[in-house]
Amino acid sequence: MDLQQMDQFAQSIIFEAGRRIREAFTYDLKVETKSDANDLVTNIDRETELFFIEKIKAFDATHKILGEEGMGEKVESLDGVVWIIDPIDGTMNFVKQHRHFMISIGIFVDGIGELGYIFDVMREDLFHAIAGQGAWYNDTPLRKLKAVPLKEAMIGINASWVAPNRRVHHEKVIELIRKIRGTRSYGSAAMEIAFVVSGKLDAYVSMRLSPWDIAGGTIIANEVGAIATNLHGQGFDFLHADTFIIANPSIHQELLENYIIPYE
Amino acid sequence: MDLQQMDQFAQSIIFEAGRRIREAFTYDLKVETKSDANDLVTNIDRETELFFIEKIKAFDATHKILGEEGMGEKVESLDGVVWIIDPIDGTMNFVKQHRHFMISIGIFVDGIGELGYIFDVMREDLFHAIAGQGAWYNDTPLRKLKAVPLKEAMIGINASWVAPNRRVHHEKVIELIRKIRGTRSYGSAAMEIAFVVSGKLDAYVSMRLSPWDIAGGTIIANEVGAIATNLHGQGFDFLHADTFIIANPSIHQELLENYIIPYE
Incomplete structure (x- = not known):
């Protein structure tokens, strides 16, 4: 398995997909409703996924x-080789804001995350990693994350989890947001993960994410020392939806022990 | 008063200030602590404000x-002519994220907001308006906002107001976030206001803002039909801090009557 060659190929199709998406903004978006009104999907999501599938199968038909x-x-x-792909993470941002949406890709070889990508399509900004070799923000190496005290942390968390809900003890989340420096919420898991691996946020928490939301990001996380687990502190299995936290290593355990407590 | 000439001058110094700020990132930021740890200020904030003062006084010494x-x-x-200026709105983003901070300027003539600017320094994106003549996002005219039903709204609100607090009935805010499509929080009032006037968000709410946070934005709001008031539905007085809401006209009243209820 030539990781450098696969990395070059992955980058080339990500940049090409980004160009296609930006051009597509000149046409009208056809927005449909998936399982509920909050889960928008557009023709561009699907076309982008098909574009990736065709390119990857032409590169190596054994890749899944x-x-x-x-x-x-x-x-x-x-x-074998498995690509886990979100063609547009942050579809609501895509439709309404025309920014703040990402292409997210993780490439696994026999269960090991080897190559990770988060591409901010409108900024043309690439966060990426090669396992064991490091991570980059465009051409700049990403540094190992520096420790941050919890009271100075900025955390990506949606306001829903501060309200009573069935997934997490909201009164603990309230304690947390009173203690830290601030919260942010951008509406794209991949964007918030990209911000954590580059030190722009110190943690990001979600009560339910799918493998494609986080596959690319967790591979980048390994290279900068960010810790990504489910809310029970276990590794994500990448074939099913689960809870999720990614955090600066200095606060990951403290967050899970004292503040982000799932009901089950 | 030649508004076109003043507009050209304002744009020229905003773009120049932006260039200076972007260049300053090559130097270390000297971060101090103002009244509390969450209120960061840097030497670049102050230098940028001084830059504006010098340029404006040279343009017309009678301007305040x-x-x-x-x-x-x-x-x-x-x-007379009063410039209300926030040299860097979103200082915490500036320090930690090196993006998502704005220059915000409103120019009032005898109490009337005539020229408004919000400049995304890193994107080099300018939202601006001339009273009675329209508003623009860079060179593109901003359209009048289209009505949006509350259940499809995306609202900028900080997670703090979902938790029990002394300013607003949080149980009503919880009802709101359960009803709408989603919330966002970017850590820059001017950025969230720019998103509302360009239809990227449908409302933005804050429990305490100062005139410089909102002066530029409210002038742009008038041109696109967004409604900006305090949380009692009254106009902001621009000389004192106050509560604040800016919203699509189709939901402004509904938000104030049913969901964003201040304690006093």
């Missing part, structure tokens, strides 16, 4: 593709 | 300047 839009094959194990 | 850093004269009325 697990994508948000479900246009690849059914993937039931991480054996 | 009310700035966040307090380096201009004491301004006690809006008589």
Whole structure:
């Protein structure tokens, strides 16, 4: 497995997909409703996923593709080479804001995350990593994260989890937001993960994410020392939806022990 | 009063200030602590405010300047020409993220907001307006906002107001966030206001803002039909801190009547 070659190929199709998406803004978006009104999907999501599938299958037909839009094959194990792809993470931002949406890709080889990408399509900004070799923000190496005390932390968390809810003890979340420096919420998991690996946020928490939301980001996380787990402190299995936290290593354990407490 | 000439001058010094700020990132930031740990100020904030004061006084020494850093004269009325300036709105983003901070300027003539600017320094994106003549996002005219039903609204609100607090009935805010499509929080009032006037958000709410946070934005708001008031539905007086809401006209009243209820 030549990781450098695969990295070059992955970057080339990510940049090409980004160009196609930006051009597509000149046409009208056809917005449909998936399972509920908050889950928007557009023709561009699906076309972008198909674009990736065609390119990857032409590169190597043995590679498997697990994508948000479900246009690849059914993937039931991480054996072999598996691309986990979100063609547009932050679809609501895409539709309404025309910014703050990401292409997110993680490439696993026999279950090991080897290559990770988060691409801010409108800024043309790439966060990426090669396992064991480091991570980069465009051409600049990303540094290992420096420790931050919790009271100076800036954390990405949606306001929903501060209200009573069935997933997490909200009174503990309230304690947390009173203690830290500030919260942010951008509406794209991949964007918030990219911000954590580059030190622009110190943690990001979500009560339910899918493999394609986080696959690319967790591979980058490993290279900068960010810790990504589910809310029970276990590794994400990458074939199912789960809870999720990514944090600066100096606060990951403190967050899970004292502030982000799931009901089950 | 030649508004076109003043507009050209204002744009020229805003773009120049932006260049200076971007260049300053090559130097270390000297971060001090103002009244509390969450209220960061840097040497670049102050230098930028001084830059504006010098340029404006050279343009017309009779113009008054009310700035966040307090380096201009004491301004006690809006008589004559008054520039209300936030040299860097979103200082915490500036320090930690190196993006998502704005220059915000409103120019009042005898109490009337005539020229408004919000400049995203890192994107080099300018939202601006000339009273009665329209508003623009860079060179593109901003359209009048289209009505949006509350259940499809995306609202900028900080997670703090979902938790029990002394300013606003949080249980009503919880009802609100359960009803709408989503919330966002960017850590820059001017950025969130720029998003509302350009339809990227449908409302933005804050429990305490100062004139420089909102002066530029409210002038742009008038041109696109966004409604900006305090949380009692009254106009902001631009000389004192107050509560604040800016919203799409289709939901402004509904938000104030049913969901954003201040304690006093």
